[in-house]
Amino acid sequence: MLPKAGHLLVFILVCLPLLSSQSTAIDAKSHEWWQDAVFYEIYPRSFADSNGDGIGDVKGINSKLDYLKQLGVDAIWITPCFPSPQVDFGYDVSDYENIDPMYGTLADFRDLEKNARKHGIRIVLDLVVNHTSDQHKWFIDSRSSRTAAKRDWYVWRDGKDAGDPPNNWISVFGGSAWTFDSATGQYYYHYFYPQQPDLNWRNPAVHDAMVNVSRWWYKRGVAGFRLDAVDTLFEDPQLHDNPVLPGVNKFGDPNEEDKYNTKLPEVHEVLRDLRKVADESGAVLIGETWTKDTAELKQYYGEHSNELQMPMDLMFTKLKFSAPIFRQHIAAVDASGGWPVYVISNHDIVRSYNRYGDGLHNDAIAKVMASLYLTLRGTAIMYYGEELGMENNDPVRKEDVKDPIGRLGWPIEKGRDGERTPMQWNDGPNAGFTGGTPWLPVPASHKTHNVENEVKDPASILNVYRRVLSLRHTNPALRDGNYIALNESDPNVLSYLRTCENQAVLVVLNMSAQPQQVSFDLAPQGFVSRSAHTLMTTMSRKTAEAGLAQMALEPFAVYIGSIPR
Ligand code: GLC
Ligand code: CA
Numbered sequence: 001m002l003p004k005a006g007h008l009l010v011f012i013l014v015c016l017p018l019l020s021s022q023s024t025a026i027d028a029k030s031h032e033w034w035q036d037a038v039f040y041e042i043y044p045r046s047f048a049d050s051n052g053d054g055i056g057d058v059k060g061i062n063s064k065l066d067y068l069k070q071l072g073v074d075a076i077w078i079t080p081c082f083p084s085p086q087v088d089f090g091y092d093v094s095d096y097e098n099i100d101p102m103y104g105t106l107a108d109f110r111d112l113e114k115n116a117r118k119h120g121i122r123i124v125l126d127l128v129v130n131h132t133s134d135q136h137k138w139f140i141d142s143r144s145s146r147t148a149a150k151r152d153w154y155v156w157r158d159g160k161d162a163g164d165p166p167n168n169w170i171s172v173f174g175g176s177a178w179t180f181d182s183a184t185g186q187y188y189y190h191y192f193y194p195q196q197p198d199l200n201w202r203n204p205a206v207h208d209a210m211v212n213v214s215r216w217w218y219k220r221g222v223a224g225f226r227l228d229a230v231d232t233l234f235e236d237p238q239l240h241d242n243p244v245l246p247g248v249n250k251f252g253d254p255n256e257e258d259k260y261n262t263k264l265p266e267v268h269e270v271l272r273d274l275r276k277v278a279d280e281s282g283a284v285l286i287g288e289t290w291t292k293d294t295a296e297l298k299q300y301y302g303e304h305s306n307e308l309q310m311p312m313d314l315m316f317t318k319l320k321f322s323a324p325i326f327r328q329h330i331a332a333v334d335a336s337g338g339w340p341v342y343v344i345s346n347h348d349i350v351r352s353y354n355r356y357g358d359g360l361h362n363d364a365i366a367k368v369m370a371s372l373y374l375t376l377r378g379t380a381i382m383y384y385g386e387e388l389g390m391e392n393n394d395p396v397r398k399e400d401v402k403d404p405i406g407r408l409g410w411p412i413e414k415g416r417d418g419e420r421t422p423m424q425w426n427d428g429p430n431a432g433f434t435g436g437t438p439w440l441p442v443p444a445s446h447k448t449h450n451v452e453n454e455v456k457d458p459a460s461i462l463n464v465y466r467r468v469l470s471l472r473h474t475n476p477a478l479r480d481g482n483y484i485a486l487n488e489s490d491p492n493v494l495s496y497l498r499t500c501e502n503q504a505v506l507v508v509l510n511m512s513a514q515p516q517q518v519s520f521d522l523a524p525q526g527f528v529s530r531s532a533h534t535l536m537t538t539m540s541r542k543t544a545e546a547g548l549a550q551m552a553l554e555p556f557a558v559y560i561g562s563i564p565r
Contacts, residue, residue: 072469224284340378532561
């Protein structure tokens with residue numbers, strides 16, 4: 001609504017100073033549910049096993065909703081739990097509209113959905129859009145003959161003479177991206193494992209089938225999807241060879257630039273179509289978006305904010321633990337215009353505990369990381385066990401590796417088993433995850449880093465997560481406020497303000513192993529108070545107030561305080 005001429009002067013006098021000091025008014029608008037929600041990724045094989053077969057299941061998840069609620073989780077993203085031969089542990093789907101018997105039944109899912117609703121927790125599923133399992137009935141038909149009804153649902157091509165594949169494209173999981181199928185004498189394309197043939201998204205029937213899968217789950221109460229591997233939906237129809245780069249990758253294949261088989265512009269048309277259907281249900285679309293910079297990330301929101309609401313900022317997971325590096329990245333993402341989506345770990349990368357940890361102060365560093373990404377402007381997606389300081393438990397012998405890329409790339413690539421180990425519920429056998437033999441071994445650290453112990457310890461990583469999440473849910477500045485970087489030349493301490501109307505929260509993170517002294521002058525932001533009121537700190541000296549002119553920080557200290565206007 002535009003102010004009338006008579007009101008314009010009042011508008012300018014009252015509002016402009018606010019707008020300029022708080023950089024943007026975007027957060028004054030009311031938020032969508034997914035902007036205020038905290039998301040939590042569950043790897044269903046590893047969360048909780050209800051029937052003692054060593055594999056987590058839907059009933060197991062259902063039994064842990066109280067824990068998630070108390071932690072401060074508003075939505076869970078469950079990685080694929082659909083019927084699957086489990087070559088890629090569920091990312092090879094053989095039926096999109098069912099639950100794998102190893103995880104339970106559709107009735108179990110209904111119970112979970114109902115119970116989650118009671119807890120105020122939404123469910124997001126994983127939509128594997130790029131490929132199916134080779135055991136999916138679509139592919140079984142497709143490979144049956146060159147004239148099969150679903151032949152064109154996948155990418156089939158003749159090889160080159162002399163038995164060479166159609167071009168030089170390499171699978172990200174090793175070897176050629178083409179597999180020869182002797183039954184029909186052609187090659188099919190797979191960006192991932194040969195058991196994960198790529199769907200042909202240029203075929204409108206494929207497009208409609210997948211859009212309908214999303215509808216099918218919305219009708220069953222699902223609040224959105226995490227879209228798997230969206231970058232790989234389209235391939236150059238001319239099949240140009242990719243440019244070859246120097247050297248070989250961890251599987252011994254030549255390095256290539258995936259120029260002709262990833263990030264084709266057609267991807268965005270599909271995202272817009274999936275978004276239209278999501279909007280009919282008030283659902284959210286989260287993207288597995290590996291991008292090289294913020295400009296590329298920005299494209300996934302869509303030119304008219306009509307693509308993904310939540311493209312994940314996975315660049316965040318690649319940053320070195322350093323105040324200037326995070327400061328620069330956060331500023332770039334915050335300024336880019338999209339709603340940021342921060343992530344520090346997932347089922348494909350080494351756990352944050354190990355990645356940021358220095359081997360000496362890992363617990364303290366885990367608390368700094370929690371306090372960082374959960375207090376930024378944007379939505380956070382947690383990974384199960386991160387709130388405990390769960391660490392990677394990589395296999396030490398090739399014969400123990402479950403993830404096929406770990407067997408293929410051993411010992412350079414050990415696979416992703418290490419970051420997928422069972423949730424550590426207590427210090428008992430198998431960390432309380434199962435009464436049977438767990439599908440992956442539990443690390444020794446479960447003796448100390450587990451839910452039962454950490455709930456009792458006020459200084460635990462878990463209790464830092466709980467306190468920060470509770471602040472985030474109750475403090476409007478932390479939830480909705482603008483982000484204002486402070487002391488931007490400090491090489492060790494990352495600090496910022498979150499401001500919303502009359503409220504401000506100061507976040508101070510010592511990202512170094514040395515004690516630090518900091519000083520804040522918040523007058524330019526309109527705050528004249530000389531002290532902050534402590535909301536949360538990991539320091540051993542806990543005071544109700546902290547002076548802003550001279551603040552002493554212990555190594556890897558977190559300080560969060562509110563600033564009175
Ligand atoms: C995504 C998933 C990963 C899976 C791959 C193929 O990257 O996160 O776990 O292996 O897609 O579906
Ligand atoms: Ca089970």
